């Protein structure tokens with residue numbers, strides 16, 4: 096396609112094009128830039144929004160957890176008008192709440208890997224071209240790894256407990272060289288957004304009560320609740 100070979104000119108070069116040019120001495124074509132931006136939108140929007148959706152619902156159902164998150168936010172945030180990366184990196188309990196949410200509700204429930212060359216693992220031979228499916232949801236809900244896996248227990252992700260767990264026991268962002276490109280951005284975005292909202296509003300349960308564990312949609316795409324997750328907001 097002619098469009099694919101169109102080089103971005105200096106005038107309309109954006110941040111992605113400029114960065115690639117500096118690093119690789121080559122510019123991206125317009126099509127490549129559009130493809131990258133579409134991937135960012137597709138991979139980055141719904142995943143983060145769904146996670147925030149689950150977190151706010153859980154906080155409305157668990158005022159004890161909500162109060163602890165708010166106390167931590169107020170302690171770190173204080174009266175500041177802005178919240179920066181340094182502030183966000185101080186959150187400990189909020190991190191645990193977000194991680195426990197991503198454990199119970201990982202937006203991507205599985206991921207695949209293609210075997211690039213014949214490989215032997217523990218005496219088992221895998222041919223080139225074999226497809227491996229990593230069952231993220233099943234790992235996150237395994238009672239052998241997480242005691243009472245259906246219970247929401249953020250303390251599992253406080254540093255001491257979390258550090259003693261196998262690194263592959265928690266895979267919401269995948270693993271290895273092709274793990275989620277937007278992981279750090281998503282982590283930051285989730286924490287900053289939650290900090291701003293929880294500082295100003297209280298999450299209250301909506302009138303309808305859903306059974307826990309929540310019923311989920313059997314979907315090939317991202318994990319979703321079968322029923323709308325509602326909560327009310329009260330200004331503090």
Ligand code: HEM
Pocket residue numbers: 134135136138139140142143146201202203206207266267268269270271272273274275276277278280281
């Ligand atoms: C809570 C939010 C998010 C979750 C749970 C999530 C999860 C994932 C997972 C499981 C993968 C596959 C990783 C693997 O195969 O090992 C992935 C890949 C990817 N994600 Fe995310 N993601 C999130 C947010 C974002 C955001 C905000 C962006 C971009 C702004 C993004 C961009 C990408 C891209 C580009 C890939 C493909 C990486 C590659 O193939 O090399 N993600 N994500």
